[in-house]
Amino acid sequence: MDYEDVVTTRRSIHEYSDEEVPRETLEEIFRQARFAPSSFNLQPWEFLVVRDDERLATLAEVANGQEHVEQASATVVVLGNLDPSAHAEPVFEDWLRKGYIPDEETKGYLIDTVEGLSELPEAERRVWTNRSTALAAQQFMTAAWNEGVATLPMEGFDDDALVEAFDIDDGYEPVMLIAVGYPAEDADEPEAERKFRRPVEEIVHYETFEPVEETTLAADEGREAAPPADD
């Protein structure tokens, strides 16, 4: 698929077939997801892939009973490391070896800077890790679609219950869940008209920012308005 097709045809799929996504396909998708940009290239993301039926049932339970969580071939728990300095040493060593920075002194300065970020209050570190980790999650979903695999991002889960049920270390933020699989034969979305997107002229502001007061469906590229999402 060319890039525009991937991004304009990708959609969230809520019903999955029983067909398993092969591990090699999953790994190819993760391989591509890793190329997402991140703050200082610190790559704070980790992915917990849940495929076992019992574990999927537990995950569905902490995800407000969302059935697609267990129907999918796998559901991925996207985690963000809350410690910005966790991978600082190898990341800046790489910069030094490849000439992005001139010397050890600069590397030391960068490590100190990132260690400073690690001292920030947890609320700020959560924002920090969410920014980069969400980009990897998006890259995962577009890479999957390009490989013929459907996904569904989810924020509808109980953070504390998830952390407890899956024994997630304190230092990680559950950023989102992503169901992964092949659409069921009778899944609604692949055929349904694509959901409305707000038009460019409404969301883009040059030089000064004045938010529009209201959005309308009039500019939906001439298509009929899709019903509102019910999640």
Ligand SMILES: Cc1cc2nc3c(=O)[nH]c(=O)nc-3n(C[C@H](O)[C@H](O)[C@H](O)COP(=O)(O)O)c2cc1C
């Ligand atoms: C951060 C985020 C959280 C979402 N949470 C849920 C969810 O908990 N359950 C669900 O069914 N869909 C969820 N969605 C999917 C959205 O409803 C969907 O992306 C949106 O309606 C646009 O449809 P599309 O992805 O097919 O273009 C979520 C999407 C995002 C980006």
